[in-house]
Amino acid sequence: MQLTHQQIQFFHKESYIAVGPLVDESKTQQLKNTFSQLQRQWAQEQGxxxxxxxxxxxxxxxxxxxxxxxxxxIHHANITAIARQLLGVSEIQLFHDHLISKPPVHSKAVPWHQDYAFWPVDKPRALSAWLALDDVTEKSGCLEFLPGAHLDGEQAPQDFLGSDKDWGERQTEVRKVPVPAGWVIFHNCLSWHMTAPNQTHQERCAFICIYMDANCHWKPNHSEWHPTNDQVSVAPGECFNMDEFPLIQSEGIGYEL
Amino acid sequence: MSFKISMFSGSTDLDEALTLLAQTAMGLPRDCKTLTLEQAHEYYCSEAGYNQLLQTAKRFQINPLLKLQQLDRLFRDELLSRKALRTHAARNVYNSGKVALWQALWTPFKDKLLPNQALLQAMADFIALNTVQSGVNWLVQQLESMGFAIKHLTNNKHSPILFAHRAAMGMQGHVVLYGHYDTVKPQSERWDTDPLQLTVKSNRLYGCGIGDNKGPLAVRLQTIANLDKTPALTWIIQGEEEIGSPFAHQQFPSLLQGLNATLWLEETGYQDDDGTQRVLARVIGNEGNLPPDRFLWTLIESLAQDAALWNVGYRVESRSLNKDFFENGCPFNKQLPTGARYLAIGINDPRSGIHKPNESIPAWTIRLHQRQLVTVFDWVNRIAPGE
Structure with missing residues (x-):
């Protein structure tokens, strides 16, 4: 799949772009069902x-x-093809994936932040592919961006427990990006983004893959703590080990499921 | 630099806070290892532990606390979150479970057990100053802002002695305080942290001079600055203790003999490893130390009541603070006039490592010392009129 020149320009200028649908309804449902099975299994294991x-x-x-x-x-052909185009590289590597389930009613806002400030990665050559597994609305806590703010570069990491980021007059530029299930929002690792609380009675699930230029290196002192550090087996300054941070093949890997 | 909760799942801030609270509430030894969350859960959510927690809250006039069942739920949620992180990389996003436990259990006690941000900043400012002149300037600014009149005793060869006096403010009596603003030169390469930067780690404060004597000076300065009433205060602060106090040995004989004080307060004091407060109290006799007189014993009993609030005991020794690093000893102790009542209490402990790399003090002693300073002034006010 090939993005248009305008779409790529939009991403670089605004720091994000929503593309879709990239995953059909049966697949998103399959992912959700599988996740529910895993939850049941983990709950049982934890007693x-x-x-x-x-x-x-x-x-x-x-x-x-x-x-x-x-x-x-994580090897989805179209999603990874777009990630390559947006990063402008032929080889990408998964930093990590994560599924976030914003629970109904009692969830909290995630304040304005840049992701990269929390990563043990030596350069901001990465993006998130944020796949909506549910229809995501303003009420359920969709992603919000301040377009163009990434161009100011990396800022100090925000304290999620006491963030008071205030955009002042720029607040009017904030864009809320609701998307249907199956759509993917690609956003730069320096994009400024947040999500509001989920005020609906349904959970709001997203599966997020973080892809980085395969030429990124492990830099543990770039962040205070990160859960993936435990999976690194290389020395600081080296490329991430591919057993835990898989290289993404250019044409997918043909899973039969 | 503060005692804040971290947003990172890998942080140990909650565990350290709960350990400090358990030491205070349940009498765990002050030198015990940081409790695991599982251990903390067992302590706080046992019937005996929870009752001790309630009693501690009552002592510090804190209420209401969560019910045992609610507290147990919060612990179980956070334990689940941590276990899930270990076993299958799942967590409570942005630590809302940890925050809930922190807010419910630790926040009500935090300001009772740890120094406030203003004091931490004052300590940080003082420790960052590594020249005689900058240290003197900082002290003069602090003392003058509190209404002290300051004489600088100096000559070209020596670092100045500050002789600061403030008239009584609504209280009877007179207290002479002693301290010094010089420190040993830190061997930075042997420190784990920047010795000129105050560092908070595992319920301790690190920095060059934090125990000897900048930390105690900063604690007393901030405490006194926030009191509406005090006896008359004379504060003698020298700048050559770490090289044998040559100028103080010249000046103190005449300086101290001219003072008539209800109490003479040493530069700092110590708690034992297990937290027991070491109270050094004596009366200067014609031929050496005498045990505390009946007045001084009433003060010691009041100080013991303060220590009990923190769940620590006390013991009394009739001697001076040990600091015989130089042949001539401490000029303050040497020149105390006959009949002087001497007291050494403070914020240090055996791990303070005076003059060594990674000098530190335990954070919990600061609030106790602040309270005991108030107790000292109240006692001076009570007994001075009868003397």
Whole structure:
């Protein structure tokens, strides 16, 4: 799949672009069903009721290691082709995936932030492919961006527990980006983004793959803490080990599921 | 630099806070290892532990606390979150479970058990100054803003001695405080942190001079600055203690003999490893130390009541603070006039490592010392009129 020149320009200027549908309804449903099965399995393993498990936990990292369906998803041909085009490179590597389930009613806002400031990666040559597994509306906490703010470069990491980022007059430029299930929002790792609380009675699930230029290197002192550091087996300054940070093949890897 | 909760799942801030609170509420040894969350859960959610927590809250006039069942739920949620992170890389996004536990259990006690941000900043500012002149200037600014009149005793060869005095403010009596603003030169390469930058780590504060003597000075300065009433105060602060106090040995004989004080307060004091407060108290006799007199014992009993709030005991020794690093000893202790009542209490402990790399103090002693300073002034006010 090839984006148009205008679409690529839009991404570089605004820091994000929504493209879709890239995943059909049956596949998004399959991903959700598989995730629900995994949740039941994990709850059982923890000795918790499913209700308590789902009430407490809301983010799962590296599902590609948990189930073949998610492993296939990180290699999705069209999504990864677009990621290559937007990063302008031929080889990309998965930094990590994660599924975020914004629970209904009692979820909180995720404040304005740039992702890259939290990553142990040496250069901001990465993007997130944010696949909506549910229809995402303004009320359920869609992504919001301040277009163009990424061009000011990397800022200090925001404290999610006490962020008071105020855009002042630029607040009017903020764009809310609701998308139907199956659409993907690609956003630059320096994009400024947030999500509001989910005020609906349905969960709001998104499966997010972070792709980086395969020439990025591990730089642990770029961030205070990151859960993927435990999976790194190379020295600082080297490319990430491919067993835990898989190289994404250019034409997909032909999973039969 | 602060005692804030971190947004990162890998941080140990909650565990450290709950350990400090358990030490205070349940009498765990002050030198115990940081509790795991599982251990903290067992302590706080046992019937005995929860009752001790309630009693501690009552002592510090904190209420209401969560019910045991609610507290247990919060612990279980956070334990689940941590276990899920370990077993299958799942977590409570942005630590809302950790925040809930922090807010419910730690936030009500935080300001009772840890120094406030203004004091941390004052300590950080003072520790960052590494020249005689900058240290003197900082102290003069602090003291003058509190209404002290300051004499600079100096000559070309020596670092100045500050002789600061403030008349009584609504209280009787007179307290002489001693301190010094010089520090040993830090061997930065042997420190784990920048010695000139105040660092908070595992419920301790690190920095060059944090125990000897910039930390105690900053704590006392901020405490006194926030009091409406105090006895008359004379504060003698020298700048050559770390090289043997040559100028103070010249000046103190005449300086101290001219003072008539209800109490003479040493530069700092210590708690034992387990938290027991070491109270050094004595009366200067014609031929050496005498035990505390009946007045001083009433002060010691009040100080013990303060220590009990923090769940620590106390012991009394009738001697001076040990600092015989130089042949002539401490000029302050040497020149105390006959009949002087001497007290050494403070914020240090055996791990403070005075003059060594990674000098530090335990954070919990600061609030206790601040409270005990108030107790000291109240006592001076009570006994001074009868003398």
């Amino acid at each position: 918790e009721s499913l209700e308590d498990y789902c009430r407490v936990l809301s983010q799962w990292t590296n599902l590609w290691k948990q189930h073949l369906l998610f492993e296939a998803q």
